[in-house]
Amino acid sequence: MTASRRLVLVHAHPDDETLATGGVVARYTADPDTDVTVVTCTLGEEGEVIPAELAELAPGRADQLGGYRIGELARALAALGGPRHVYLGGVGRFRDSGMALAGDGGVRATTRADLHPRAFADPGRLAEETDLLVELLTELQPQVLVTYADDGGYGHPDHVRAHEITVAAASRVPSVEKVYFAVEGRSALDAGLAELAAEAGLPYRLPDPGELPSVPDETVTTRIDCTAHRAARVAAIRAHVTQAYLWEKDGGLVAYAMSNDVAQPLLDVEEYILSGAPEGLAETDLFEGIGS
Template sequence: MSPARPSPGRRLLLVHAHPDDETLTTGGTIARYTAEPDTGVTVVTCTLGEEGEVIPPELAELAPDRGDQLGGYRTRELDGALAALGGPDHRYLGGAGRWRDTGMVLAGHGTRAALPPDLHPRAFAAPAVFGTQLAQLLEIVDEVRPQVLVSYADDGGYGHPDHVRAHELTVAAAAARPDVVAKLYFTVRSAALLADGLAELLQACGGDPARTGLRWPEPDEHPGHDAAAVTTRLDVSAHDDARIAAMRAHATQIDVRTGDGWAAFAMSNTIVQPLLGVEEFVLHGADPEEIIETDLFEGVEP
């Protein structure tokens, strides 16, 4: 019997709600740290994304209101995306298919989301199952022993109930294991970073947004975090090719467009988003006026 492999000195665990979230919000971070020596990266996915909308017409029968086979298909997409990002360790919370994508309803302007009125019996965001889910996440934390945990901000970025639940679970897990978790981060994208990215994209397209083949956003149509609250900015531009490949792997959910010197993408709403070379975070409990980091493991002892 071969001896057990030693645990890496630096350990990062990211908790995401659906397949594709890992790539959209932290794809560069995953690729960066997976490539670094003595660093272990574990991605937890909480649902199979069964309630997602389907972009390619030829895959429309996978949708939840048709064949309801989208979740199984998205597991294959996730495998491809994680491989493109360097092949981090991966777990489904409670096992594949234990929790179902809750879905969402739009609430107000732009892409704000809210809890739907009728919940599936296995809905991830159902009120009564938090304790069971926390126990499942703590089991992973106890095995991996991550010094750094990452999930979403308290509004889930845009209000999706599954993102909010993932945030709540990750905060509770960090609080329950203060001897293990040294730092807790929330992935965000500031309105200022997005505005700069859109301006650069427009310039790269020669001032013609139609060149992207996607719809240009109206003012405030994309959710954006307060830049003054950001504590941590990671340069992930070296991993653009991996991120684009990972997005392409999520073909049911992400429409990727590239041109001469530019890359952009959209969800099913067709609203263009630039591929940003920086991923932003808020360090829980930190004062953003006193700390600007460029490494999630800054100050962490192996």
């Protein structure tokens, strides 16, 4: 590591790095003065498989999805510029925990009752996972960390666990100055969805009100313009063939969907919340204030 700025992003599954933070990964990887490392905590073994020809990879069948997604992730990271990549504790040490619906009639996720013995969200593994991340961060010496908000965005137990270990590890690694949570502000998401709704031929259904997670605009502290890296982000989404559909319209409009066929806009500005930020903060750079 020779760059003066060091960024680490902690993600639960392959594809999260692209869908939640692909713009930031591409933007800062392209900066020669910034070292970027993506940490992936599981292989995403419990994901649903979209292409029918790959259905046998699913956990209830051959259970080979995790291995397949290693290749998808490698191609996605290459599209995003080739940041350093690490699996927490080594490849396959922790398994995707899967999820259950919260049972409130919405799309919130919660922890399954039948956790695999290697499940990332296993309560008994919290200390082990945190220690492994501390060890990695001590080696990498980042000033900035990125992960999910405390609810994981929509409650997925692996996203929640990634938040927990990142926040805990940050308090034990002196180099860390800032911790960010990837979010989508309500206004930006609504504007993106309105743009999709106005287009003919959208192959996915529009979400019901509140179906996609978002946060109040006033909680967003940091907005990163990733317009210049849209092509890289699109290529990275395409790499995750088992997990995402992609639709492009002439003129640059892009939508993607997961196995639920719910349309999501690809927004050019990624939004984040800085942990412990002062009221009214409005940043355009994750490294703002560092080294000054």
